[in-house]
Every structure is written in C-alpha cells, then in structure tokens.
Amino acid sequence: MTAEALTVWIVEDNRMLRRNLAELIEEQPGMSCPVAVESCEEFLAALEAGGAPDVVLMDLGLPGRGGTEGIQRIQSLSPSTQVIVLTIHEEDEKVFEAICAGASGYLLKPSPPARILEAIVEVRRGAAPINAFIARKMLSMFGRLPANRSAAGDYGLTPREREILQLLVDGLTMKEIARRLNLSYHTIGNHLRNIYHKLHVRSRSGAVAKALREDLV
Known part of the structure; x- marks a missing residue:
C-alpha cells in the first residue's frame, strides 16, 4: 500500500x-x-x-x-x-x-x-449522484428563498457547462449525462471539474445547491 x-x-x-x-x-x-x-x-x-x-x-x-x-x-x-x-x-x-x-x-x-x-x-471527482427526490427537495427549499445571483453573473459558465449543470440538478449521474450528451465519461469529468472551479464548490451537492439558490439554471 x-x-x-x-x-x-x-x-x-x-x-x-x-x-x-x-x-x-x-x-x-x-x-x-x-x-x-x-x-x-x-x-x-x-x-x-x-x-x-x-x-x-x-x-x-x-x-x-x-x-x-x-x-x-x-x-x-x-x-x-x-x-x-x-x-x-x-x-x-x-x-x-x-x-x-x-x-x-x-x-x-x-x-x-x-x-x-x-x-x-x-x-x-466530485460526482457522487443525488437522485431526483433530493434534487426536488433542494429546489423546493431554495425556491422559497429570494434569488441571490452573484455579481459574477453566470460565473463564466459555457453553454455546455450550463447544460451539464442543469442535468446535475435533474439528478442524472455522470454516466447518464455522458450517454445523454453522447460524450465520454472522461469528458464529463473534465466539465464537472471546470464547473466546480468556477462556482467555487467542491462537490455535486454544492454545485446543485448554488445553481438553485442563485437561479443559475
């Protein structure tokens, strides 16, 4: 070892x-x-x-x-x-x-x-799955809060990164996102790392929470 x-x-x-x-x-x-x-x-x-x-x-x-x-x-x-x-x-x-x-x-x-x-x-890799039930719960909770969009706006997310972020919020796993977008698992992993870096989070749950709280998707 x-x-x-x-x-x-x-x-x-x-x-x-x-x-x-x-x-x-x-x-x-x-x-x-x-x-x-x-x-x-x-x-x-x-x-x-x-x-x-x-x-x-x-x-x-x-x-x-x-x-x-x-x-x-x-x-x-x-x-x-x-x-x-x-x-x-x-x-x-x-x-x-x-x-x-x-x-x-x-x-x-x-x-x-x-x-x-x-x-x-x-x-x-920051990609553990959250199912649709948990995503809905987070949406419900943050939906009751006023939007708090960052001064950074969309954090410089590309259209592809925004698309992947939406799929994260929808509860899809990395493999499911790769299949949906016809991209490799490795490519999705690279996109996720970029998304986490831009949003200043270190996990999928953090990215989903921020996306919902700040109305990014």
Missing part, C-alpha cells in the same frame, strides 16, 4: 456489513481502510485525534449521535474529506438533511460491491 492510497473510513453499526465493507476496500489496489467503527462517537474520537480520511462511508441510522452530526464535524475538522451516506430508504428526509449538512452523495444498503467502489471513485 503506497502513501498515495485512497483512505476510506467506515462508520456503520451493523457488524457484518462493516466488516464486509472494510474487506472490500482493503482488497482494492490503491485503497485502504484503517478505521471502521460502529458509532459516531468512535468516529469523532478518531477524527479529532488527527485522522483525515479521503472518503467516509457514513451510516445515517447510528445509535447515539447521528450521522448528520458526524458530517457537520467533518466539515469543520477535515473539509477536504468527502462523505457518502449509507441509507436503507432512498426517499428519506435524513438523506436530504445529510446533503444539506455537507454530504456529497448517498448509497442504498445493500449496494453491489462494484457500485460502492464506483461511488468512492466518483465522489473524489
């Missing part, structure tokens, strides 16, 4: 699922899982001790302190860490709360191993 390995922490109270996730990650070249705990309290202790994972898989249904509180602490202690929340129900209010708290995306439990690994890679 090299120093450049992607570090993934797991916070999951189901012992078997936690173990299986840790083993899956450790089996992947270029990934490591040094921390796999069952509670938010244990996670926060490890985080406050100086840990800084690249990605966290965070169960939302934790006993004691909830996953949303853990996400908020991550934002203050390790803002570069990306969080993928784990949930049983896709259309869950808690998922929306977690996204608002700073989570970059979510996975349903159980998800196929290939989907879990894909999500970890995607989230590091």
Whole structure:
C-alpha cells in the first residue's frame, strides 16, 4: 500500500456489513481502510485525534449521535474529506438533511460491491449522484428563498457547462449525462471539474445547491 492510497473510513453499526465493507476496500489496489467503527462517537474520537480520511462511508441510522452530526464535524475538522451516506430508504428526509449538512452523495444498503467502489471513485471527482427526490427537495427549499445571483453573473459558465449543470440538478449521474450528451465519461469529468472551479464548490451537492439558490439554471 503506497502513501498515495485512497483512505476510506467506515462508520456503520451493523457488524457484518462493516466488516464486509472494510474487506472490500482493503482488497482494492490503491485503497485502504484503517478505521471502521460502529458509532459516531468512535468516529469523532478518531477524527479529532488527527485522522483525515479521503472518503467516509457514513451510516445515517447510528445509535447515539447521528450521522448528520458526524458530517457537520467533518466539515469543520477535515473539509477536504468527502462523505457518502449509507441509507436503507432512498426517499428519506435524513438523506436530504445529510446533503444539506455537507454530504456529497448517498448509497442504498445493500449496494453491489462494484457500485460502492464506483461511488468512492466518483465522489473524489466530485460526482457522487443525488437522485431526483433530493434534487426536488433542494429546489423546493431554495425556491422559497429570494434569488441571490452573484455579481459574477453566470460565473463564466459555457453553454455546455450550463447544460451539464442543469442535468446535475435533474439528478442524472455522470454516466447518464455522458450517454445523454453522447460524450465520454472522461469528458464529463473534465466539465464537472471546470464547473466546480468556477462556482467555487467542491462537490455535486454544492454545485446543485448554488445553481438553485442563485437561479443559475
């Protein structure tokens, strides 16, 4: 395992699922899982001790302190860490709360191993999916607020970038956007990086929130 390995922490109270996730990650070249705990309290202790994972898989249904509180602490202690929340129900209010708290995306439990690994890679590219339900919730919330368009106007987004941003708001994944626009996955990734840079955000959820709040699409 090299120093450049992607570090993934797991916070999951189901012992078997936690173990299986840790083993899956450790089996992947270029990934490591040094921390796999069952509670938010244990996670926060490890985080406050100086840990800084690249990605966290965070169960939302934790006993004691909830996953949303853990996400908020991550934002203050390790803002570069990306969080993928784990949930049983896709259309869950808690998922929306977690996204608002700073989570970059979510996975349903159980998800196929290939989907879990894909999500970890995607989230590091700022491209974890948000489904149409979450997008509608964000639209509803920000729709009640007055528009706050930046002095930068459209942030210098190109027509293609604006088109992709609209598809993000619609809840499409990177693969779905690539198919819709007949572009390669790699090209979509490049466009997303440019969009995030121009909007001064670091995740898909941040881009969607800003697009809705400032009426960019």
